[in-house]
Amino acid sequence: MNILDRIIADKYKEVALRKSIIPVRQLENSVLFDREGNSLAEALRNSTTGIIAEHKRRSPSKSVINQKVSVQDVAVGYENAGVCGMSVLTDGKYFGGSLDDLLLARASVKMPLLRKEFIIDEYQLLEAKAYGADVVLLIAAVLSRDEIKTLSEFAKKLSLDVLLEVHNLEELEKSIMPSLDMLGVNNRNLKTFDVSIDVSKKLSQHIPDDFVKVSESGISNIEAIKELQPYGYKGFLIGENFMKTENPGPSAVEFIKALQR
Numbered sequence: 424m425n426i427l428d429r430i431i432a433d434k435y436k437e438v439a440l441r442k443s444i445i446p447v448r449q450l451e452n453s454v455l456f457d458r459e460g461n462s463l464a465e466a467l468r469n470s471t472t473g474i475i476a477e478h479k480r481r482s483p484s485k486s487v488i489n490q491k492v493s494v495q496d497v498a499v500g501y502e503n504a505g506v507c508g509m510s511v512l513t514d515g516k517y518f519g520g521s522l523d524d525l526l527l528a529r530a531s532v533k534m535p536l537l538r539k540e541f542i543i544d545e546y547q548l549l550e551a552k553a554y555g556a557d558v559v560l561l562i563a564a565v566l567s568r569d570e571i572k573t574l575s576e577f578a579k580k581l582s583l584d585v586l587l588e589v590h591n592l593e594e595l596e597k598s599i600m601p602s603l604d605m606l607g608v609n610n611r612n613l614k615t616f617d618v619s620i621d622v623s624k625k626l627s628q629h630i631p632d633d634f635v636k637v638s639e640s641g642i643s644n645i646e647a648i649k650e651l652q653p654y655g656y657k658g659f660l661i662g663e664n665f666m667k668t669e670n671p672g673p674s675a676v677e678f679i680k681a682l683q684r
């Protein structure tokens with residue numbers, strides 16, 4: 424079993440457990456459930472920098488990244504830096520995140536928040552809504568076309584934006600459908616952890632123009648962004664590069680300033 428298979432096997436168990444503890448109607452009755460979402464796709468379309476900054480404490484590829492900063496401070500710092508949105512890892516076992524991180528970020532900022540999670544069940548979309556997300560990630564590597572369709576259509580009903588993530592042409596071709604807002608190319612292979620922005624360059628020509636194109640992972644300098652912009656990318660998802668510093672917010676400020684120069 425590769426790491427992705429392990430994460431997904433654990434995720435099925437976790438979701439079954441969560442469902443048995445918190446019923447759907449409790450999620451639906453939560454204060455945030457009817458909050459009007461903020462569109463990340465819209466923010467990216469109107470931006471010249473397009474940074475989506477991530478809160479990530481640790482990962483299977485890097486182990487510890489940053490266990491010290493508070494998610495509220497990171498959220499406020501990112502918002503002050505002028506990012507288009509923030510990605511909050513909510514997986515606990517492999518990434519050290521939680522739904523409470525999402526809630527605390529929501530309480531601190533207005534910008535669009537992405538629930539960064541391995542989504543396999545509609546229940547997790549209800550959770551995303553109840554904990555204040557505006558956007559959800561769907562990962563083509565672990566979902567069939569039918570699952571992508573069902574999950575993305577349900578997300579749209581909840582007025583969540585959908586970012587669909589692919590890593591190769593086969594995943595991209597099986598995933599194209601109108602219920603997606605953004606197409607993300609993950610430069611990191613989730614099975615081997617190999618990273619290269621060439622993956623984004625290669626796949627860009629196959630992404631229809633109606634989707635906002637996002638390049639994800641392994642972006643550690645503004646040169647990478649300048650290289651990717653001519654390929655039509657409007658969004659850039661950056662985690663480690665900010666999180667590995669003592670103060671992710673100010674790091675994002677510097678990065679965005681440099682990008683605007």
Ligand SMILES: O=P(O)(O)OC[C@@H](O)[C@@H](O)c1c[nH]c2ccccc12
Binds near residue numbers: 539640662663664
């Ligand atoms: O820290 P990086 O290399 O900047 O990458 C951020 C983000 O793209 C990465 O965390 C990610 C992309 N897709 C995922 C799916 C699950 C978990 C994590 C991810």
